[in-house]
Amino acid sequence: MASKEITASGFVSVSKDITESIKKIVDKSSIKFVHGIKLDTKSGKTEDRILVLTTWRLYFLAPKTPAKVENTFNFLEIRALNSQPEHQVIIDTDKSSYSLRFESREHLNHVVSHINFALSRIFNNSIFAPSICHSDSDLSEGSRKYSPSSETSVETQRxxxxxxxxxxxxxxxxxxxxxxxxxxxxxxxxxxxxxxxxxxxxxxxxxxxxxxxxxxxxxxxxxxxxxxxxxxxxxxxxxxxxxxxxxxxxxxxxxxxxxxx
Known part of the structure; x- marks a missing residue:
């Protein structure tokens, strides 16, 4: 098992070995985002995890090799996604709730944008599409523009x-x-x-x-x-x-x- 590397800001760094190990268990062609995060546990502790986003799914993995998926869910299972100060987001799903913190606002924006954009593709901007993203005032416009209710978020020529x-x-x-x-x-x-x-x-x-x-x-x-x-x-x-x-x-x-x- 490779020892985890930590960035200057205290987040786990995704090494080449971990990346290659992840690609063995997650379809590499569908991977959109791989970064270290801080995940709050039920015991009140904060632990290092690696968050992987694919086209339609989110994965939590321990920062070690060989890579092993601890939790995963399809974006359709998300019932609420609440952005908080200090690059934190709380994701409520059908089965559980996850509180995680990102290393930067850019990482948070990327994840929120991707999830909302994916949902807009699934629902084709239908009036029945869920509006799951609720954010603090600092969330950038880049994370809002892919809202499932936006008439401009999905091109009509697919x-x-x-x-x-x-x-x-x-x-x-x-x-x-x-x-x-x-x-x-x-x-x-x-x-x-x-x-x-x-x-x-x-x-x-x-x-x-x-x-x-x-x-x-x-x-x-x-x-x-x-x-x-x-x-x-x-x-x-x-x-x-x-x-x-x-x-x-x-x-x-x-x-x-x-x-x-």
């Missing part, structure tokens, strides 16, 4: 309204593998044909849970206006997601479920 990004995030949230064939078909075939009708039969070979996530991804999508399924038996979890999608979608105009029960 393939099929950014379906693939929402799908990827929900796969991560549900702990299932993201099927590249789904993303490719939507981004390439559906988009090139300007096809606004999503046909579940195109993915009839996938398991019910995969279909449920696909349907859930349409809840905040503004590209697709129709959902079609005929002569394909879908499970209760898919049916539940259809009902959820109907209740949230502002774009779906027609749903066909024929001989699907």
């Amino acid at each position: 393939a099929c309204g950014g379906f693939s990004e929402t799908y990827s995030a929900l796969c991560d949230y549900n702990g299932i593998s993201c099927k590249e064939e789904v993303q490719w078909d939507v981004d390439t075939i559906y988009h090139s044909q300007d096809n606004r009708e999503f046909n579940l039969l195109d993915f009839s070979h996938l398991e019910s849970r995969d279909l449920a996530v696909i349907v859930a991804s349409m809840a905040y999508n503004t590209w697709f206006t129709k959902l079609y399924c005929k002569d394909l038996r879908i499970g209760s979890e898919v049916t539940e997601q259809v009902l959820h999608t109907v209740s949230k979608s502002s774009s779906l105009e027609e749903i066909t479920l024929e001989n699907a029960g």
Whole structure:
């Protein structure tokens, strides 16, 4: 186990060995941020940790090798993110609360910006998008500009309204593998044909849970206006997601479920 290195301001430094060890357990292509932080524990102590941000997820790791994930959660699990003075932030999730302090305001701004921007990509600026970020007056405009409610935070030209990004995030949230064939078909075939009708039969070979996530991804999508399924038996979890999608979608105009029960 390598000894941890400390910066002049008292924060753990992420060495090359630790970085390489992290890349062995976290998809390196998705890593967006790796820095040492101070994490408050339940016993009232403050301990060194390494915070890793990926596209849709946050990780806490001990500052040692081999790297080991202590806690992790998808951004969709966050219920509140409150910025405090002295570069501190409190993150409340479905299961727990985390109080952490960053080495600099820049690091704090980066994390808040990334989380809010990621959520804006998932929800496509829907009115149902959560507004989780609450900050002290010192938080920079750079951290606010990616609010999910901002009309300018997400470009409108993403393939099929950014379906693939929402799908990827929900796969991560549900702990299932993201099927590249789904993303490719939507981004390439559906988009090139300007096809606004999503046909579940195109993915009839996938398991019910995969279909449920696909349907859930349409809840905040503004590209697709129709959902079609005929002569394909879908499970209760898919049916539940259809009902959820109907209740949230502002774009779906027609749903066909024929001989699907």
